[in-house]
Amino acid sequence: MSLIATLARLEAVETGRAQPLATVRHRRLSDRPLVLVPLTTAGEAGAPLGALVGTDPAAPRLLVVPQPRDRDLRSAFLSDLAEVVLPHLESYADDVEPAERSETDPETGKRVKVETELCADAPQLIVPSRAGVEYVRLLGRSMRFRRTAEQDPDTPYPAPARVPLLGRWFTHYAERSRVPGSSLLLAATDLLNRHWATGQSSLEDQHLGALLAWVDVPEGASGAGAALRAELARDGEGQLLCPPAGPATDPAFDNRLLAPAMERFDRARRLLAAAEDGTSADDRLGELHRAEREIRRLIASQLKPTWDAVWRAVELLRELPEGARAADRWTRDRWSFTGHRDKVRAGEPPQPRRDDAVTAAQKLAARETAQAQLDAQEALDDPLVLASHRLRGEAFTAEVLDVEMAWSESKRPTPRPLVTVATDDRPQLGGRMKVYRSLDGRPQTAEFVRAEAEGVLVLRLTDRMGRSKEPAEGSVPVKGDRIDWTLFEHDQRGGPKLPDPDETPWTHGGPPRSDTAETPDTVTPEDLL
Structure with a gap:
């Protein structure tokens, strides 16, 4: 932490209000960002419980999994999520402009300029916190290798048609978020922390409600008091007034409200399955719908405050003028989006589970260069x-x-x-x-x-x-x-030249050399078979 950041935190404690760390906005904010507020099941990493998603602050789309242990309901949730997110991503794919790109000529080995096309803009995804970014990465990893019935008719539990494609896009966005200065996938807490210093710890700054309490202090209150209320205040039923949607849920909500509602939903499903005539089936179907509506209402009550907080953070950040060089970093994001679009359209396979040694080294070098460029x-x-x-x-x-x-x-x-x-x-x-x-x-x-x-x-x-x-x-x-x-350079040089993956030794993922392959030991009388 720099000296100015330390002084700003001390001043925030004294004044009861967050202090600016920047005079301009150092990240691009899209005119129409897609906000995703996810919620997960307690105790099971990556298991979806619900989400609010959309580009209109006043009209979010609510997606709910009434029973996360049901594989079919989880698949339906992912399918609905794909039907919301993918059209937004694809709406940017065909609006292009001519551009030039440097490539290596395979015959001469020299860098040459080639004419190509670049997407005029790129879709931006905003989540509440870093945990939301990690959740996007987990969803991408869990979806991109799923097989659909069209790809493999014999696969058990086939995925809905668009789910693997959403997994590939989520994986790309999560990977891009690790590049310093990238704005394709942003966490609202990181955006606020970059531009304001609060009087609380960096761990507490990951609570969006508490962070906003310092930045956007209510009239007649102090940042510390408002943040404490956002973290701990509960209503008469013992529920948090500002649910974290972190994307984990509050234990009091799980135990007192969500678990009984899911039990009623499960009981209604069992009774419907056991119905013996049409009249009783209609009555039990009504009970099932009421139980599902109650779960949707409960999950919406946990998501809506965080949804509003994300959009409030976006409003506060829009008040800052954009930094002059943020557009240059956004152009690199557009190249990244365009490149992944081309890979998807070319029918290339999904991203591997684990990068080879050369690819990993290239990514590390690129991120180090991007960090130095961002600092400058x-x-x-x-x-x-x-x-x-x-x-x-x-x-x-x-x-x-x-x-x-x-x-x-x-x-x-x-x-x-x-x-x-x-x-x-x-x-x-x-x-x-x-x-x-x-x-x-x-x-x-x-x-x-x-x-x-x-x-x-x-x-x-x-x-x-x-x-x-x-x-x-x-x-x-x-x-x-x-x-x-x-005293530091403004434009950082690229990293060292790395070999092709096929030229690396087998210890680093390359092919084993046939001339040094070990032969098996000869059998001796001492061998026990």
Whole structure:
């Protein structure tokens, strides 16, 4: 945790209100996000109990599993979920724009530009908390390998037709959520925690109701008191006023309300199955419908407060202007969505259960690069984030005192102007370290030359000044300019070149080598058969 974040938490405790950690919004928010509030059965990971899903805050779709132990009811729930989510995803798939992409030429091995298409936008999925993101991952893993009756007529318990496809999309979204800066799958708690600091612990910040109590403090209340009420306050029946939908349920709700309602539902099903004539069957069918409606009402009562809280969080975040470089990260999300769309349409198999060594290394390297890019872009977009780097000596803000033109000593001299700046910060500079500033959205590099006095530094610009002897207009700062410099690069380089999966040793998932295969031991008289 940075010093500024620590100070913001202390100030939040003193004032009773969350304090801003950013001046802009560092994540893209879609104009029409799909919000999913799931609920799971206690004691069984991934077993669905219900969900609220939709793009309209006033008209959510309620999905319920009246008896989670019933395989058919669970399949019906997943089928209904697919019928809600997949049309939303597919509505973005055909709206495309022309784009260029770099690919490796298989014959020359060089990177070449190829014409392709890119989805003009991508669907965004928002869940209440990190546990909701994990639940999406579990659902994806449980659904994408299911076999349908069309794929395998002999499979026991075939899945509904669209369920495996939903599993593939959920798996892709869950994988993409692990890339720093991605906005395809977002948790409302992570969004709020990125932009505000509360006076409670990071664990308590995962409770959406308590977190919102600090950010959106009710009139005449304090954040601490409102958060305590959101976590612990109960009604006359002992039920939480702010159910967590975490997606686990509250034990008091399970024991006092849900379990008796499910027992009535099971009893009504047994009586209906045992009915001997049409009149009694009609009466018992009515009892079954009433029992199911009661379960739906109970589950809706647990989901609706969290549904409203997610949309309130979205409203608060929309009040912040979007960071300038958030659009660039969203473009990478669009490439990711387009790439998975192409794999689905090409009929490729679902994602494997476990990545091979090369794929895992590539994903890790890509996430490390994305994290470094995110840190740099957030600092460049937000003065409050940059202030954290300035306190750590990783950046400094300086005023230009003088510019002395100089050129390199080569056959074709190029401009290497010396820029003298004054700063009140204490950057950790030494030797011939490089520093960077943003010039028209691209990084310009300078080299530290010397420190002439306390807070007075001399820097030598080394690039982004054109190819002629005279620097391009605007590429060299002038006296009086105030510039933000960083000691870290703005654009991170890619990771190391990795071998093809087929070229890795068998210990890392590659094929075993036939010339080193072990032969079995010869049989001896001492062997016991």
